[in-house]
Amino acid sequence: xxxxxxxxxxxxxxxxxxxxxxxxxxxxxxxxxxxxxxxxxxxxxxxxxxxxxxxxxxxxxxxxxxxxxxxxxxxxxxxxxxxxxxxxxxxxxxxxxxxxxxxxxxxxxxxxxxxxxxxxxxxxxxxxxxxxxxxxxxxxxxxxxxxxxxxxxx
Numbered sequence: 001x002x003x004x005x006x007x008x009x010x011x012x013x014x015x016x017x018x019x020x021x022x023x024x025x026x027x028x029x030x031x032x033x034x035x036x037x038x039x040x041x042x043x044x045x046x047x048x049x050x051x052x053x054x055x056x057x058x059x060x061x062x063x064x065x066x067x068x069x070x071x072x073x074x075x076x077x078x079x080x081x082x083x084x085x086x087x088x089x090x091x092x093x094x095x096x097x098x099x100x101x102x103x104x105x106x107x108x109x110x111x112x113x114x115x116x117x118x119x120x121x122x123x124x125x126x127x128x129x130x131x132x133x134x135x136x137x138x139x140x141x142x143x144x145x146x147x148x149x150x151x152x153x154x
Contacts, residue, residue, distance in 0.1 A: 013047065034062060
């Protein structure tokens, strides 16, 4: 169980800057949503501080809520699905790494509608046919993390 939590926390830590930007949150806004300071979010993203289990659960809950409340933001659902919910194999981990690198390059400039369309197109290519990034399946998959923690599945 401990290894599972560490692995999931590491995936979220690595992906948090990209996910936060796609959701449209500043460090301060995300911090307010989970009850911490913007400096705490910044320290987690720059790895000056390690994300706690409580912070992990709070951030995942906020992300999942955002996906459920804003189904029009398919980019967020797709990115979360690829980066957090679908890489338990080396192949999927490579896809996630490629996605993070691509998002980092894209996020250095303003995210325009053209950039979002480009990211969606790349994400569609990166996703394997068996793991189609459909909003419904992304929400279903993103809820599995909490079930694993609560039921202590490995």
